[in-house]
Amino acid sequence: MEKDLRSHLEELRKTYVYPTKVALYKKPISLVKGKGCRAWDQDGREYLDALGGVVSISVRHNHPKIKKKMMSMLAEDEIQHSTHLFLSLYMEELAEKLAKLAPGFPRNCYLTNSGSEANEMAIMTARVATGEQMIIALRHGYHGSTNATLNLCGQASWRYPHQGGGGVAHAMAPYCYRCPFGAKKGSCQLECAEDVRNVVETTTSGKVAGVIAEPILGVGGFIDPPTEYHSKVLEIIKSFGGCYISDEVQTGVGRTGDSFFAIEQSGVEADVITMAKGLGSGAPIGAVIAHRDLAEKLRGKHHFNTFGGDPYQSMQAGMVLDIIQEEQLMQKM
Ligand SMILES: Cc1ncc(COP(=O)(O)O)c(C=O)c1O
Numbered sequence: 001m002e003k004d005l006r007s008h009l010e011e012l013r014k015t016y017v018y019p020t021k022v023a024l025y026k027k028p029i030s031l032v033k034g035k036g037c038r039a040w041d042q043d044g045r046e047y048l049d050a051l052g053g054v055v056s057i058s059v060r061h062n063h064p065k066i067k068k069k070m071m072s073m074l075a076e077d078e079i080q081h082s083t084h085l086f087l088s089l090y091m092e093e094l095a096e097k098l099a100k101l102a103p104g105f106p107r108n109c110y111l112t113n114s115g116s117e118a119n120e121m122a123i124m125t126a127r128v129a130t131g132e133q134m135i136i137a138l139r140h141g142y143h144g145s146t147n148a149t150l151n152l153c154g155q156a157s158w159r160y161p162h163q164g165g166g167g168v169a170h171a172m173a174p175y176c177y178r179c180p181f182g183a184k185k186g187s188c189q190l191e192c193a194e195d196v197r198n199v200v201e202t203t204t205s206g207k208v209a210g211v212i213a214e215p216i217l218g219v220g221g222f223i224d225p226p227t228e229y230h231s232k233v234l235e236i237i238k239s240f241g242g243c244y245i246s247d248e249v250q251t252g253v254g255r256t257g258d259s260f261f262a263i264e265q266s267g268v269e270a271d272v273i274t275m276a277k278g279l280g281s282g283a284p285i286g287a288v289i290a291h292r293d294l295a296e297k298l299r300g301k302h303h304f305n306t307f308g309g310d311p312y313q314s315m316q317a318g319m320v321l322d323i324i325q326e327e328q329l330m331q332k333m
Contacts, residue, residue, distance in 0.1 A: 006030055006042050034061030055218070058253045058278030059323045066281070066319050073315065081310050084111075090314035097321050098289050101260050104269030108295035110288040111309035115249035115276030116144025118286035119212065121303075122272045123148065125290050126210035126243040129297040133167040134204045135245075136196055136211040136237070139180075140173040140220030143212060143247055152212060155220060169203040171195045173217060174225030185226060192225070193232035200240050210243035210271070215262035218250035230266035243294065246270035249286070253278035254324050257333030283316035285309075 009030050013023065031047075033040040037060055039049040049061070059066075082088060095109035112118045123135050137143065139154035150158060151165035154173065174192040176185040183191055200208055211233055217223035234244050251262035252275040263270050271294055276286030285308075307313075324330060 036060045036062075053282065054277070055250055055255075056277040056280070056282060058255070058281045059320050059327070059329065061282070063281070063319075063323060065323060066316055069315060069319060070312065073312065079311060081307065083306060084304075084309055088309065088311055088314065090311045090318060091309035094287075094309070094314045094318045094321075097318060098275075098287055101321070102273055102289045103261070103264055104291075105271075106292040107289050108292050110290070110295075110303070111314065112276070112286035112288065112305060113284050113307050113313075114144070115247075115274065115286050116146040116149045117305065117308070118249070118274040118276055118288050119143045119149045119152065119245075119247060120146055121288045122245045122247075122274045122290070123152070123209065123212060125272055125288065125294050125298065126245060127167075129294040130207075130209045130241060130243065132207050132209040132241070134200075134208040135168050136199055136208060136242070137168055137170050138173050138213050138217065139170045140175060140217050140223055141170075141212070141214060141247075142217070142219035143214075144249075167209075169199050171199045171211075173220065173223055174229045175217075175223050176226060177223075188226070190226065190229060190232050193229050193236065196233050197236045197239075200236070200242075204240075206240065208237065208240050208242040210245055211237045212245040212247055214247045214249075215251045215266065216256070227266065230263060230268045234268045234270075243271040243291075244268060245272040245274065247274050249274060249276045250278075253320065254330035254333070257330055260324075260330070279317050279320060280313055281316065281320045283313040285313040285317045287317075 010028060029041040031039045032042055037049055039047045039061065084091065091111060098109050099107040110121050112121060127133060137152040137154060141154045143149045143152040147165055150163060151168050153159065154170045172180045172192050172195040181191040196211060215230065237244055246263040248261050254260045255278065256262040256265060259265050261273055271291045273289040279285055279287060
């Protein structure tokens with residue numbers, strides 16, 4: 001019977017779902033249950049879930065505290081959706097927690113439904129705040145699947161022909177294992193960081209909105225730059241008037257152990273930080289955490305997203321942050 005269910009789902013997928021939604025494995029499985037670090041497929045086969053969605057389950061599947069809270073919200077008929085046109089305890093408190101967790105400056109948050117949407121808002125914030133268009137992104141970087149964020153990606157397998165967009169130039173990746181400059185880690189001159197300068201000087205007017213980079217390039221193959229890379233890029237981008245955007249969609253929520261945001265380990269106070277994935281531990285939520293001075297530049301206009309910061313998602317993200325602290329998950333990395 002369960003085997004039939006798998007075949008049935010596979011058939012529906014093939015027939016009705018976009019062909020870009022590619023399932024893992026030749027014989028795709030259906031994960032039907034998750035508890036703690038384990039997941040179960042349609043045949044009741046148990047897995048140690050090291051993938052967690054795609055690195056989105058940060059505090060284990062169906063954490064008992066989150067489950068209890070969600071069930072009590074349902075029992076009390078707590079409002080499921082109202083938009084940010086109304087005040088919401090969960091959204092407001094989550095914004096405060098995130099702003100206080102991020103280093104360096106007073107900050108404002110914008111809650112989204114995904115990492116792509118967060119990065120869209122981040123580059124828009126940098127562009128509005130600087131009055132400049134150009135964003136420098138990295139080859140091998142990945143920042144999402146919307147039009148503008150695909151345009152930031154430095155990977156051919158994610159790019160489509162005739163894809164619109166502009167205002168982005170790509171610098172070489174800080175890829176020590178296959179250094180594009182043929183240099184050796186430890187004895188190099190950070191040619192990869194200097195390439196950011198070269199790209200600005202040769203492909204832009206000399207002024208930029210900013211740079212966007214993952215502290216560790218995830219989708220690109222877990223490319224972990226030399227320690228000084230990000231601080232050097234910060235110095236370079238500042239010299240051209242740009243903002244530093246740290247895409248922490250994969251690396252945030254304390255995943256790198258020593259700090260809540262991976263970029264902190266490079267001593268960089270990023271002007272804008274984006275998050276998603278592990279922030280919700282299964283709930284569709286993302287966040288932009290921007291230097292207040294930059295966020296203020298958007299004042300006077302509306303920016304609306306219907307579900308961003310909705311109560312259930314925000315509650316879950318808020319609890320994820322608490323659980324990471326209470327259970328000392330970072331210290332256990
Ligand atoms: C570093 C990074 N940024 C952005 C995204 C896009 O996030 P989402 O899929 O939630 O839109 C991803 C997703 O894999 C990611 O890994």
